[in-house]
Amino acid sequence: xxxxxxxxxxxxxxxxxxxxxxxxxxxxxxxxxxxxxxxxxxxxxxxxxxxxxxxxxxxxxxxxxxxxxxxxxxxxxxxxxxxxxxxxxxxxxxxxxxxxxxxxxxxxxxxxxxxxxxxxxxxxxxxxxxxxxxxxxxxxxxxxxxxxxxxxxxxxxxxxxxxxxxxxxxxxxxxxxxxxxxxxxxxxxxxxxxxxxxxxxxxxxxxxxxxxxxxxxxxxxxxxxxxxxxxxxxxxxxxxxxxxxxxxxxxxxxxxxxxxxxxxxxxxxxxxxxxxxx
Numbered sequence: 001x002x003x004x005x006x007x008x009x010x011x012x013x014x015x016x017x018x019x020x021x022x023x024x025x026x027x028x029x030x031x032x033x034x035x036x037x038x039x040x041x042x043x044x045x046x047x048x049x050x051x052x053x054x055x056x057x058x059x060x061x062x063x064x065x066x067x068x069x070x071x072x073x074x075x076x077x078x079x080x081x082x083x084x085x086x087x088x089x090x091x092x093x094x095x096x097x098x099x100x101x102x103x104x105x106x107x108x109x110x111x112x113x114x115x116x117x118x119x120x121x122x123x124x125x126x127x128x129x130x131x132x133x134x135x136x137x138x139x140x141x142x143x144x145x146x147x148x149x150x151x152x153x154x155x156x157x158x159x160x161x162x163x164x165x166x167x168x169x170x171x172x173x174x175x176x177x178x179x180x181x182x183x184x185x186x187x188x189x190x191x192x193x194x195x196x197x198x199x200x201x202x203x204x205x206x207x208x209x210x211x212x213x214x215x216x217x218x219x220x221x222x223x224x225x226x227x228x229x230x231x232x233x234x235x236x237x238x239x240x241x242x243x244x245x246x247x248x249x250x251x252x253x254x255x256x257x258x259x260x261x262x263x264x265x266x267x268x269x270x271x272x273x274x275x276x277x278x
Contacts, residue, residue, distance in 0.1 A: 007078065010117055016147055021058065026266065028084050036049060036080050036081075036086070036202070037078075037079055037080065037206055038201050038202060039089070039090070040074075040078070040080055040086040040087075040088060040125050041087050041088070041089050041094075041095070041185060041200060041202075042086055042123060042184060043062055043066075043071060043085050043086075043087070043088060043102045043103070043111055043123070044086070044100060044102065044103060044111070044115060044118060044121035044123055044182075045100065045102075045103040045106075045111040045112040045113070045114075045121065046111055046112075046116035047109075047110060047111075047112060050089055051110075052084075052110050053081050053084065053110055055108045055110035056081075056083075056084050056085075056108065056110040057107070057110075058073070058082070058083030058084060059107065060073050060083075060085070061105040061106065061107065062085050062102035062103075062106055062111060063085050063102075064104050064105070065101040065102060065104070065105035066101060066102050066264070067095075067097065067101065068092065068095045069092055070087045070093070070094055070095065071085045071086070071087050071102065072085070072086060072087065073085055074086055079182045085102075087185070088185075089124075089184075089185025089186075089188040089189055089199070089200045090185075090188055091189070092185075092189060092194055093184050093185030093186040093188065093189040093200075094121075094123060094182075094184040094185060094186070095184075095186075096118045096119075096121075096150045096182070096184055096186075097118065098118060100116070100118050100121075101104065102114060103115055110252060113232050118182070119150075119151060119180075119182060120182075121182045121183070121184070122182065122183060122203065123182060123183035123184060123185070123200070124183030124185070124200040124201055124203060125176075125178060125181055125183055125200065125201060125202075125203050125206035125207060126155070126156070126176045126181050126183065126185075126187050126188065126198055126199070126200050126206075127176065127198065127199060127200075127201055127206050128143075128174065128176065128197060128198050129197060129198070129199050130197040131173075131197075133197040134173070134174070134193070134196070134197040134198070135174045135192075135193075136171065136172060136174060137171060137173050138165075139163050139165065139166065139169055139171055140245075141172060142192065142273060143158060143172065143174065144173050144190050144192055145187035145188075145190060145191060145198050146158050146174050148186045148187060148189075148190040149187055150182070150184060150186060150188060151180050151181075151182065154177060154180040155176065155177055155180040155181040155182065156174055156175065156176055156177070156181075156187060157174070157175050157177060158172050158173065158174060158175070159172070159174075159175045160172055161173060169268060174198070176198075178207070183203075184200075185200040187200070188200050219233060240250075242254055242255050
């Protein structure tokens with residue numbers, strides 16, 4: 001059936017609008033397909049980002065089965081692949097459910113079902129990004145991140161240090177053990193500072209990586225079960241004349257420093273030494 005000139009232009013305009021919307025959607029999807037902000041954390045068991053994006057069908061079942069208001073589905077304003085699950089630690093960290101319902105709900109394996117112990121999850125890595133802002137490093141007691149940590153004493157420990165400012169107090173500062181940190185984000189969520197001084201970041205941002213050709217001698221020695229060089233000669237220090245080096249003790253000192261100090265101490269304690277010298 002023939003259409004009028006008016007109908008032709010109306011249909012053409014509709015087609016152009018639809019095409020523009022589809023193109024916008026495709027551009028938006030490609031823009032965020034493999035990009036994720038440092039503040040956005042994937043659920044426990046998530047595959048590496050490219051594999052995760054390919055496997056995730058945006059069904060939302062993981063979000064639906066999460067018993068806490070932690071997970072969300074990304075929208076265009078989140079700058080993440082639209083429809084994929086994520087959470088922001090500062091708003092709500094992962095509650096570390098023992099049965100890991102989000103992983104069980106995933107129908108495609110985008111959340112790896114081989115993860116059966118939530119303590120083995122690697123969602124990210126906590127880092128203390130501002131020691132000057134952390135009040136524990138200023139000598140005040142806090143330890144909130146330590147107390148809230150699900151793996152208290154493993155993922156986060158408290159280390160005692162000397163307070164150089166006062167000279168007579170101790171600092172009790174939080175330390176993150178990368179081997180045990182799951183990246184759950186509870187520490188960042190609980191941080192009492194206006195801007196959290198401990199943050200959970202994607203592992204590739206939180207840690208450096210040395211070149212593959214760079215080898216550390218003691219690691220290679222441990223792997224091989226013995227010295228890589230035969231015979232294993234004890235290291236000889238090439239020191240200036242009159243100097244000695246104690247690796248586990250005083251470090252670099254004068255050869256006679258210890259003896260001189262001992263004699264000086266005796267001189268100060270026993271006046272007979274002065275008499276004998278006269």
